Amino acid sequence: MKSAMIFRLLMLAGGLALALLPSFAQAAPPVERVFRIEASSFAYKPGQIQLNLGDRVTLELVSMDVVHGLYLDGYDLSLTADPGQTARLTFVADRAGSFRFRCNVTCGAMHPFMIGKLTVGPNHSFTLAAGLTISAIAIFLLIHPRRASQ
Amino acid sequence: MTRHELTRFPLIKALLKNRWPQLAVYAALLAGFIFAIFAGFVGSPVGNHNFSIVFVWIAWWAMLILAAVPFFGRGWCAVCPIPLPGEWLQRGAILELAPTGKGVSLGRRWPNPLRNIWMQNISFTLVALFSSVILTMPLITAVVLSAMFFLAIGSSMVFERRAFCRYLCPVGGFIGLYSQIAPLELRVKTTRACASCKEKPCYHGSEAGYGCPWQVFPGGLQKNSYCGLCMECLRTCPVDNIAVNLRPFSSDLATPTKRLDEAFKAFIMVGAALIYAGVLLGPWGALKDAAYRIGSGVWFAYVGVFLSVLFVLMPSLYALAVKAGMLLAKTSSAVRPAFAAMSAALVPLGLMFWVAFSLGFVFTNATYILAALSDPLGWGWNLFGTANIPWQPLFTGLLAPLQTLVLIAGMLWSAETAQKVASAAGVRPLPVIIYCLLATLVMLGLLL
Structure with a gap:
């Protein structure tokens, strides 16, 4: 019984640490970055981009087949590239978190699922959510210890 | 209740x-x-x-x-x-x-093995x-x-x-x-009235209505799964013994299933939600390509992985979790009934996985609804003046917090369900709860 209680408390501590610790992590200094993103039906290459908070970023979107676009969730930015052309967009990554970017020009059947991911800083959305989930279940088990150990 | x-x-x-x-x-x-x-x-x-x-x-x-x-x-x-x-x-x-016999149907019984x-x-x-x-x-x-x-x-x-x-x-x-989760049910008011009813018009039909199209005898209804809410029994019951009730959420899960077909439905749904979240909403182009190229080698590989996850990997790991729960409870009975019963924990988890997944593409594609309303065939019509509304994802800032809340709620709901059914199944629920927690963390990783 005692070991079960220790397990649950450790789970709670671990969950809270996972949720909160990334907030105290030392951020890397912002730099200037350029990413070339090749868009072809129905994927971006690279599909995932990692940035530091404060980075000044230029995205170069190159369409490899038909017209493709890129809309960045959270930042509400978009650009469109004609086939063989390069479209550029420069912004400062001043919002931490994980954001999807998606094609904003109908490009074919799987167009609604042409999606990439841009992460600014550590993926705090995930660590926060995972930490909260673990903490929530630990608290649940602490509140209902008898039923859990039936 | x-x-x-x-x-x-x-x-x-x-x-x-x-x-x-x-x-x-x-x-x-x-x-x-x-x-x-x-x-x-x-x-x-x-x-x-x-x-x-x-x-x-x-x-x-x-x-x-x-x-x-x-x-x-x-x-x-x-x-x-x-x-x-x-x-x-x-x-x-x-x-x-x-009148009976007017319709055109052979009226055969559905085969017993099916x-x-x-x-x-x-x-x-x-x-x-x-x-x-x-x-x-x-x-x-x-x-x-x-x-x-x-x-x-x-x-x-x-x-x-x-x-x-x-x-x-x-x-x-x-x-x-x-539907076992829903706070709505159709049930009889008292089973005694059904026991004393000789004609059973709710099942066989009468001049007031048809017999249950879903092949269910309402007097024996214990869960929502097979009641289609068509209301025929409400029309045919001669003693006004049918009620539509509001009830607490997930009431049916207190009586868990003993059937493997129903248990596997829960795995199929959880597994499919996880795979969809990765393939359709994830940033991996190769996965989308594999899912889209029907008949190609990569598609067959995708099919192999898909079926393995749904029918082998997830049920096997769950069976191990149930077995661990049985060992902790020092129960020596067969794993299969406990496995089927404990699958109840996956019902709220799976539903919340699907809610979180659906939020992900419904919010981002909802503006197409207004455009398609005005131009439903894509022929350049503009019936209601909304055909040219540009595509714009909605509530993208709210999406991640909302999905997180939904998944945490699903996790807690499944833990509570696991605890409720565990004692009847003869297992300790902790390993199953940990399984559900790990599945939730994977889903969070795929969506966020």
């Missing part, structure tokens, strides 16, 4: 007993369904400019997963247009009651395997909807009652699973 009978309100009861309101909804939805098929065949091949894709896979799906199933259980089945033409032919009537939901598990899995083209290509959507339509008619011509809904429909299977 507290229940509030809705049918004690005369207006509600009258609305449910009267066939006209139901027929009006049926007629509207049947027209919409046939138009979706028409649009799929003749409209634009571009999915997000075609009624069949936008209204079936965005509008209807959002309504189904975010509202109808969680709150009304089989409420959709009560108004679903797919079985109607077959049922009308089978009965030989649309609205009025027809009196389970394995066929529905297979039909859903097939749809899921081809989902990348079904969800995006109007023509394929039209073919699938037509196939369901004619299969429903065909099964009504051969078999008695609604064999398609009960045993074949790929959607009906998971609606039945998740």
